[in-house]
Amino acid sequence: MKKNIGAINALYPMPVVLVGTVVDGKPNYITIAHVGIIDMETISISTNKTHYSNKGIKEQKTLSINFPTEDMVVETDYVGIFSGSKVDKTQIFESFYGELKTAPMIKKSPLSMECEVVDIYDTPNYDIFLVKPKNTYCNDEVLTDGLLDYKKIKPMMFDMPTRRYWKLGEAFAQCWSIGKEYKE
Amino acid sequence: MKKNIGAINALYPMPVVLVGTVVDGKPNYITIAHVGIIDMETISISTNKTHYSNKGIKEQKTLSINFPTEDMVVETDYVGIFSGSKVDKTQIFESFYGELKTAPMIKKSPLSMECEVVDIYDTPNYDIFLVKPKNTYCNDEVLTDGLLDYKKIKPMMFDMPTRRYWKLGEAFAQCWSIGKEYKE
Numbered sequence: 580m581k582k583n584i585g586a587i588n589a590l591y592p593m594p595v596v597l598v599g600t601v602v603d604g605k606p607n608y609i610t611i612a613h614v615g616i617i618d619m620e621t622i623s624i625s626t627n628k629t630h631y632s633n634k635g636i637k638e639q640k641t642l643s644i645n646f647p648t649e650d651m652v653v654e655t656d657y658v659g660i661f662s663g664s665k666v667d668k669t670q671i672f673e674s675f676y677g678e679l680k681t682a683p684m685i686k687k688s689p690l691s692m693e694c695e696v697v698d699i700y701d702t703p704n705y706d707i708f709l710v711k712p713k714n715t716y717c718n719d720e721v722l723t724d725g726l727l728d729y730k731k732i733k734p735m736m737f738d739m740p741t742r743r744y745w746k747l748g749e750a751f752a753q754c755w756s757i758g759k760e761y762k763e
Numbered sequence: 764m765k766k767n768i769g770a771i772n773a774l775y776p777m778p779v780v781l782v783g784t785v786v787d788g789k790p791n792y793i794t795i796a797h798v799g800i801i802d803m804e805t806i807s808i809s810t811n812k813t814h815y816s817n818k819g820i821k822e823q824k825t826l827s828i829n830f831p832t833e834d835m836v837v838e839t840d841y842v843g844i845f846s847g848s849k850v851d852k853t854q855i856f857e858s859f860y861g862e863l864k865t866a867p868m869i870k871k872s873p874l875s876m877e878c879e880v881v882d883i884y885d886t887p888n889y890d891i892f893l894v895k896p897k898n899t900y901c902n903d904e905v906l907t908d909g910l911l912d913y914k915k916i917k918p919m920m921f922d923m924p925t926r927r928y929w930k931l932g933e934a935f936a937q938c939w940s941i942g943k944e945y946k947e
């Protein structure tokens with residue numbers, strides 16, 4: 580039995596990331612799950628225009644995308660609740676910098692990308708930053724045979740309807756492969 | 764030890780969806796994991812310009828977003844491997860239509876959104892369709908206390924580095940809540 584529950588955006592779960600930028604000379608991080616993939620080299624990051632980070636991203640034209648692991652959930656959620664305009668977030672995470680210099684990354688995060696902003700898609704209430712990763716940093720131990728292994732990264736996923744964080748489950752099939760078993 | 768693995772788009776895992784449209788008068792579906800959230804009401808769907816579906820989406824200015832469950836993995840992957848220009852996809856899934864009339868949805872899918880295209884963000888090789896859900900249809904049994912429950916929906920997630928499909932794991936924390944336990 581199909582039920583129409585109205586005009587609900589149900590595109591979840593989405594990966595949770597910590598977006599880093601420099602605002603007023605200091606590293607700042609914000610928690611974002613409204614992300615997307617534009618093409619193979621381009622990512623979208625949607626942040627409400629009221630956010631403190633947007634000013635820094637527009638000034639620096641850089642940002643970082645850091646993956647919190649499951650065991651960083653308290654800090655990650657904290658960063659999502661409180662604005663950098665009200666609380667000092669410089670001490671929550673130890674930062675490191677790469678080639679871009681103005682995209683602080685989180686040492687504790689197993690996977691970080693430093694990105695250049697290539698465009699901003701403007702909407703009335705949100706800045707959609709379109710960014711290209713320039714360098715991707717990871718801890719050795721999240722690689723399997725040289726490839727990023729999300730089971731080891733332990734990403735956090737988010738859904739808006741129940742506002743929960745989820746763990747990633749098991750890999751269960753190979754893409755562009757299992758479909759060949761299909762029979763009409 | 765941090766390792767720089769280069770300019771890698773590592774924004775995964777992403778939810779896998781089946782995008783429905785009418786092409787040349789027939790329902791057609793394509794598998795997409797390069798999706799995103801633009802704002803609370805708007806979703807992005809990125810499809811390579813070579814895809815058969817793009818013509819239909821541009822003509823109809825509608826599309827549907829359907830969630831395959833784990834047990835639809837073979838059909839879902841099949842639809843992602845073979846183009847609707849080469850194989851007839853009308854018989855793979857039984858379709859139903861809603862208010863928009865030109866956005867075929869998949870009966871077997873526990874969660875479907877019929878959407879209007881509100882903009883196309885153009886890139887050299889990809890059409891990024893920005894769409895707003897008009898109606899969201901789900902099976903009664905994927906609701907818990909009236910809310911979409913992704914544990915019951917059993918979405919498929921995808922990562923590009925290892926090209927695998929993943930199951931969703933357990934919900935383990937409440938967003939905008941657990942962060943209040945943070946102590947400096």
